[in-house]
Amino acid sequence: MxxxxxxxxxxxxxxxxxxxxxxxxxxxxxxxxxxxxxxxxxxxxxxxxxxxxxxxxxxxxxxxxxxxxxxxxxxxxxxxxxxxxxxxxxxxxxxxxxxxxxxxxxxxxxxRDELQNMISGRGGRIAIGTIMGAAPFVTRALSRLREIQPDVSIEIVEDTSARQLLLLDQGRIDLMIGRSSVSSQPNLYNYEMLRGEPMCIVSGVDHPLATAQKVRLQELSDASWILYSSNMPMRIWIEHEFKLEGLKVPGNVIETASPFVTVTLLAQSSMVAVMPLDIAHFFAAKQMLGILPASLKTRIEHYGIVTRKNTTLSSLAKMFIQILRQQN
Missing domain, CATH: 1.10.10.10 (Winged helix-like DNA-binding domain superfamily/Winged helix DNA-binding domain)
Known part of the structure; x- marks a missing residue:
């Protein structure tokens, strides 16, 4: 050679x-x-x-x-x-x-494929990012988009707002449903608030507190937690809840943004986690986790439509945004 x-x-x-x-x-x-x-x-x-x-x-x-x-x-x-x-x-x-x-x-x-589809009248392509808690809202809007444009090609990316902002900056997604506030330069983005994201505390179905009538945060202060990383809104929110109760912030944590990993860990341990209520209801209905009746004092920041400033949205992206507004 x-x-x-x-x-x-x-x-x-x-x-x-x-x-x-x-x-x-x-x-x-x-x-x-x-x-x-x-x-x-x-x-x-x-x-x-x-x-x-x-x-x-x-x-x-x-x-x-x-x-x-x-x-x-x-x-x-x-x-x-x-x-x-x-x-x-x-x-x-x-x-x-x-x-x-x-x-x-x-x-x-x-x-090439998108141009060919547009020329032949078979629709176009749209890539959308969403945070976990907004996924049910986003998928309903996407179903409506498919009714209007049945031949459209759709990519959905579910991740944290911080990671999706990187994809938005790179042009990998057209828009995202999340929060621009996690960026060090939120002024680079257009943000249109949509709705709140109710949160809850969840456990495995066999957790000792899964059938309790009421759970105080103090009872979970020594538990092992599954949380988002330290700079994410859900992590900031639960730490604030602990501080309001005068409790020590959980230190024994596993960090993940994956709902599948979270549910799997809950099923195999006595850990607890923070999860958007809509997502928790989905898994609870299938008896994959339990929602603990904990009284929480504050709400997490609203999420919304995030686009990059000084960029031109496609007609499909504009149509999808209009659907989001109509169903909000």
């Missing part, structure tokens, strides 16, 4: 291009120099493990493929592949670039 890359040694292990240890080229420089064919070659190299085989897949000569790879490495300022007896292997930096190359190809494929 000695001729997999050129013999100058600049792709030997440890020989990173100079910029790898310093400042990388600017975004403008990278965008002006990269080409889609280079991106496709990158994923072909990862899949084939050989420059010769990748060149064949790409219908290129091996010298042309070698040149394209070096041009990409030069544009990015890092070495992407090393030679080895087994062919070529991606460096750690190369694996990072390959991951984004696959995202670029996926986005181009989605772009």
């Amino acid at each position: 000695s001729n997999e890359l050129n013999s100058s040694g600049d792709n030997q292990p440890g020989n990173q291009l100079p910029a790898a240890a310093g400042e990388l080229p600017s975004v403008g420089s990278i965008v002006s120099r990269l080409r889609f064919r280079q991106v496709a070659l990158l994923t072909a190299l990862d899949e084939q493990g050989s420059l010769h085989k990748a060149a064949e897949v790409m219908h290129m000569t091996q010298p042309a493929a070698t040149k394209a790879l070096h041009e990409m490495e030069d544009a990015l300022g890092v070495t992407l592949f090393d030679r080895s007896p087994r062919g070529i292997e991606a460096t750690e930096l190369g694996r990072c670039v390959i991951r984004y190359a696959r995202l670029i190809q996926s986005d181009v494929s989605n772009l």
Whole structure:
């Protein structure tokens, strides 16, 4: 495999291009120099493990493929592949670039499909983010959207508001139902309040307090808790409830934003958790958890429609927002 890359040694292990240890080229420089064919070659190299085989897949000569790879490495300022007896292997930096190359190809494929659907009159595509507590509200609105536009392609992302804001910034979702207040720069977003999110405390169905008539927060002060991470509204809210009661904030916690993980943990332990009431009712109706009759003094912050400022929404996104307003 000695001729997999050129013999100058600049792709030997440890020989990173100079910029790898310093400042990388600017975004403008990278965008002006990269080409889609280079991106496709990158994923072909990862899949084939050989420059010769990748060149064949790409219908290129091996010298042309070698040149394209070096041009990409030069544009990015890092070495992407090393030679080895087994062919070529991606460096750690190369694996990072390959991951984004696959995202670029996926986005181009989605772009092509969406344009084709719009041209043929089969609808378009919309990607929507939602926090867990808003999921029932959002899914009802999506059902209505499908009645109006039966051929629309819909992606739903359920996650914390903080993670969804990142997706919104990256253009991965068109809008989100959550809270912009968790951002360090909430002024970057448009926010339209929708509704409150009643909260409750839940346990497994076999928990000693699951059949109690009334539960005081003090009775749960020594319990093990399942909570969102410390900077999330649900975590801030329950900690505030403990402080209002003059109780020590729970320290023995497992942090997760996943309702499935939460329900599974509750079923296997005597832990308790905080959960939006609508979601808790769903699981309780299927006897997967119990809602503890705890008296809570405050309400969590309302959620709403969040969009990125200075962006143009698609007609589908505007239609979905109107449906949300109508059912609110």
